[in-house]
Amino acid sequence: MQVTETLKDGLKRGYTITVSAAELDAKVQEKLVEAQPDIEMKGFRKGKVPMAMLKKQFGPRLLGEAMQDAIDGAMKQHFDASGDRPALQPEVKMVGGETWAEGQDVVVEMTYEALPEIPDFDAAQITLERLVVKAEDAAVDEALKNLASTAQAFEDRKKGSKSKEGDQVVIDFKGSVDGELFEGGSAEDYPLVLGSGSFIPGFEDQLVGAKAGDEVAVKVTFPESYGAKHLAGKDAVFACTVKAVKAPKDAEIDDELAKRYGASDLAALKGQIAERLEAEYKGASRAVMKRALLDQLDALVKFDLPPSLVEAEAAQIAHQLWHEENPEVHDHNHGSIEPTDEHKTLAERRVRLGLVLAEVGRKAEVTVTDAEMTQAVLAAARQYPGQERAFFEFVQKNAQMQQQLRAPIFEDKVVDHIVAQAKVSDKEVSKDDLQKAVEKLDEI
Incomplete structure (x- = not known):
């Protein structure tokens, strides 16, 4: 040979x-x-x-x-x-x-x-700033108010009051198509919040202004895309009896509200909210610091890039951005999309940083554990309620999908490895300052 x-x-x-x-x-x-x-x-x-x-x-x-x-x-x-x-x-x-x-x-x-030789760099030369935000009382109080509004109750309006959008009407209804009642089209004592959009378009609008005791014939047309094919596109009439009209009322911010959310009392709920807010702040702060790290690596480590990788990445970026600008197009029958110079520049950055992080991870023997992969699959499966088992089987048989789930875990672990060697200083800032820093990430 x-x-x-x-x-x-x-x-x-x-x-x-x-x-x-x-x-x-x-x-x-x-x-x-x-x-x-x-x-x-x-x-x-x-x-x-x-x-x-x-x-x-x-x-x-x-x-x-x-x-x-x-x-x-x-x-x-x-x-x-x-x-x-x-x-x-x-x-x-x-x-x-x-x-x-x-x-x-x-x-x-x-x-x-061939993949290029990736030059070594001294991670200790990298200086990073970690933005630290404390959960202030005002932020906790705002979160409590939001909880109270989502936990709102409804109380009867004065007798004879007309319903308004946002009110709850308690109704009996019977739906018919061409004079014939259809299965699943009837209910009693149904609590419907007007403006919630929980019923087909046009239904709730016709109950605005109704009073307790009113009989209302609600006329609607089922959408062409309606799930029940025998009703799709059909005209229907719902004979509704309004039994009560109730006004929304935010829940009181007290120990009872706390118990509804699994806390022993209001103080404990505030503590939980503060912890959740600070966890969110830490996640946002990490994203800002990660971008700063990648910017420094992009400037610090230079080497020739494989043209095929850059071309493939630029084509993928151009294709993705085109679909974001044309969300109504769901297939790929749109002809070729020529990458711009801007796409190619971004592709070069992504390829360079991808190779750098891969090399650092290889030398540091960074691995993704089975437990970490299982957690990633579980998180992804939650996006498909009722189809979790099918999703698990799909991932098991699809190496490309496994790599898509593994890649971000590997990248984050490599970033943590570099950050641990870098010079990192904490800087306490306000929530608004952190928000501005996060918004800047989308501008780059």
């Missing part, structure tokens, strides 16, 4: 791999000898089939396997010896593939872009 270099230009590499006919024949013979003890053939005892007959029957198939094994082995041997790591899957072409015949040498051309 012979490997000859044909191209070395920057990160571009080219090699010719030659596997002699004799080597191939030897590998086929080796496979036949290995398989012979288990082969049965009519007229022969198990393991006693002559080698010549085995080669005639199984030789062509084993020749293909031997050819692939030889090429794979040569590639592995080359990468082990050279230390090259291809940026993408190497392109492999067989020379004279259509005209090749058994008994000839196999010649393969292999081309790829």
Whole structure:
């Protein structure tokens, strides 16, 4: 077997791999000898089939396997010896593939872009600022008011009062299409908050201004996209009896409210809210510090980038941004999207930082544990209520999805590894200052 270099230009590499006919024949013979003890053939005892007959029957198939094994082995041997790591899957072409015949040498051309050598850097040179925000009483009180509003109750309005948007009306209703009642279209003592949008469009609007005791015929049209196909697009009438009109009332901020949210008393609930707010602040602060770290790494570590990786990343960025600007398009039948210079610049930054973080993680032996992956899958599965089991099975069978879940965990662990060696100082700021810093992240 012979490997000859044909191209070395920057990160571009080219090699010719030659596997002699004799080597191939030897590998086929080796496979036949290995398989012979288990082969049965009519007229022969198990393991006693002559080698010549085995080669005639199984030789062509084993020749293909031997050819692939030889090429794979040569590639592995080359990468082990050279230390090259291809940026993408190497392109492999067989020379004279259509005209090749058994008994000839196999010649393969292999081309790829090598990953560059990533220069070392001193993490101790990096200086970072960690923004620290305390949960102030005003923020806790604001969160309490929001809880009270979401835990609102309803109390009867004065007799004869007309309902307003935001009120709750208690109704009995019976729905019919073409004069026929339909299944699931009737209910009694149903509490409906007007303006909540919980019923089909137009239903709640027609109950605004109704009083307790009123009979209202609500006329609506089911949307074409309605889940029940036998009702989609149909006109319907709901005969409604308004039994009560109730005004919203925010819950009192007291121990009873605290107990509704699982706390022993109001003081304990305030403590829980303060902890939650500070956890949110820490998450936002970390995002700001991470951006500062990546900015410094981008300026500190310079090296040649594999053009194929940059081109692929720029194309992905252009495609993603195009869909964000055209949210009504859900498929990919929109023609090619040419990346701009801005897309390419962003792609270069992403590729550079991705390679730097990957190299730091490799040298530091950073790994993603099974427990961390399980937590990531559980978090992702919550986005598909009722389909969690199917999502788990999908992830188990899909290596690309596993990598999508693993990548951000790995990146965060590498960032933490670098931050632990950097010079980090804490700076106490207000919630508004932190918010402004977070908003700036979207401007870059």
